Amino acid sequence: MPLSIRLPKMRPMEHQKTARPLKLLARMREALRVHHYSYRTEQAYLDWARRYILFHGKRHPKDLGAAEVAAFLSYLATERKVSASTQNQARAAILFLYKQVLGVELPWLSEVVQAKVSKRLPVVLTPREVRLLLNELSGTMGLVVSLLYGTGMRLMEGLRLRVKDVEFERREIVVRDGKGAKDRVTMLPENLVAPLQDQLARAKQLHDQDLADGFGEVWLPEALAVKYPKAGKTWGWQYVFPSPTRSLDPRSGVVRRHHILPETVQKAVKLAASRAGIVKPCSPHVLRHSFTTHLLESGYDIRTVQELLGHSDVSTTMIYTHVLNRGGRGVISPLDQI
Known part of the structure; x- marks a missing residue:
């Protein structure tokens, strides 16, 4: 898994605290450990889930759907200018939250487009x-x-x-x-x-x-x-x-x-x-x-x-x-x- 990339400061509303997301994130942490994700991946996924929740004004993820996921990913790409691999990591974290933590079926999964990673030649030293x-x-x-x-x-x-x-x-x-x-x-x-x-x-x-x-x-x-x-x-x-x-x-x-x-x-x-x-x-x-x-x-x-x-x-x-x-x-x- 690619590592989390530190982003610029989010919107003011994204820094607000709330008990419900924290409780949900604790459940997500347990699910990540049950599935034997590495500690670095665990921290990255939790961070993306938190950003997703706060981006939508602390609404519970169960009340959100494909449109909200797409809006968040679009925001990362257009306003935060993150790379395709970082955007795809955020997508994977959110989908893990829905499927493994909330147990929500994802009939709208196909609507959430995965960013196309650019094919670049590797840097090679002589x-x-x-x-x-x-x-x-x-x-x-x-x-x-x-x-x-x-x-x-x-x-x-x-x-x-x-x-x-x-x-x-x-x-x-x-x-x-x-x-x-x-x-x-x-x-x-x-x-x-x-x-x-x-x-x-x-x-x-x-x-x-x-x-x-x-x-x-x-x-x-x-x-x-x-x-x-x-x-x-x-x-x-x-x-x-x-x-x-x-x-x-x-x-x-x-x-x-x-x-x-x-x-x-x-x-x-x-x-x-x-x-x-x-x-x-x-x-x-x-x-x-x-x-x-x-x-x-x-x-x-x-x-x-x-x-x-x-x-x-x-x-x-x-x-x-x-x-x-x-x-x-x-x-x-x-x-x-x-």
């Missing part, structure tokens, strides 16, 4: 630009960014990596619960073996100290936490990139050591790109695009690359063939043949 970027990073941030480029993992997949899923002997990394709740296997770059072993040694010291202080439990998926109540304190389940500080779990209230925040990595990449003089928009996800393009340029089969990325459909991977270092669609310009 190998030289990747080297310049990595040269501006060091320590843990340098290792995280190198791992993202070297494996093609998404940012959250890299940060959620557990100790048990790093296979040094097989030179592979098991990506658990990736996008679409799928597992996959990707390579472990030879150049990162020693740095990763050093990182694990530092993480082990933190974990041992946490255990000595009466902590040391890491978050586990709900089903696993129930089935194996002591697994959260074992070394294998700890994060490879633990946060330097402990924090309070917003759902359970338990004090745990989470992984490094994604915003920390995003900021580090942005600053490093600026120092390196890279003018392209640069984010951690650009490294995944670059990983894919550079593999295809090296002649690897597109089906192999598809499996490494975890794409369900090869057509998703095919978009990278349009940005290979061969000019527009691999066609030689007639000017170069004169």
Whole structure:
């Protein structure tokens, strides 16, 4: 799911407080947790439901229908100028509210048009630009960014990596619960073996100290936490990139050591790109695009690359063939043949 995007201030009426929407949102929160939505998605959906209710003057959603949903989505697109993906996230949140929380059948669902997401070519760094970027990073941030480029993992997949899923002997990394709740296997770059072993040694010291202080439990998926109540304190389940500080779990209230925040990595990449003089928009996800393009340029089969990325459909991977270092669609310009 795409993350919530902070919008400008809403209309004055949208800031008014009321007990009924809050009670309804509490029910929605419970429904989201029953359906095992991530915490970030939970926060985004609750925020959209609140905005929808307040946009219509605190009227109960049961009293609203397709016209009101369409009006809210149109308002986001025309007045707030949100992207199509953000508008579609708001739509998904509202439909979840109706179907899963209120139990309302949606015969008018087909009337609520889903915004068409623009098809844009991914931003790809050249190998030289990747080297310049990595040269501006060091320590843990340098290792995280190198791992993202070297494996093609998404940012959250890299940060959620557990100790048990790093296979040094097989030179592979098991990506658990990736996008679409799928597992996959990707390579472990030879150049990162020693740095990763050093990182694990530092993480082990933190974990041992946490255990000595009466902590040391890491978050586990709900089903696993129930089935194996002591697994959260074992070394294998700890994060490879633990946060330097402990924090309070917003759902359970338990004090745990989470992984490094994604915003920390995003900021580090942005600053490093600026120092390196890279003018392209640069984010951690650009490294995944670059990983894919550079593999295809090296002649690897597109089906192999598809499996490494975890794409369900090869057509998703095919978009990278349009940005290979061969000019527009691999066609030689007639000017170069004169």
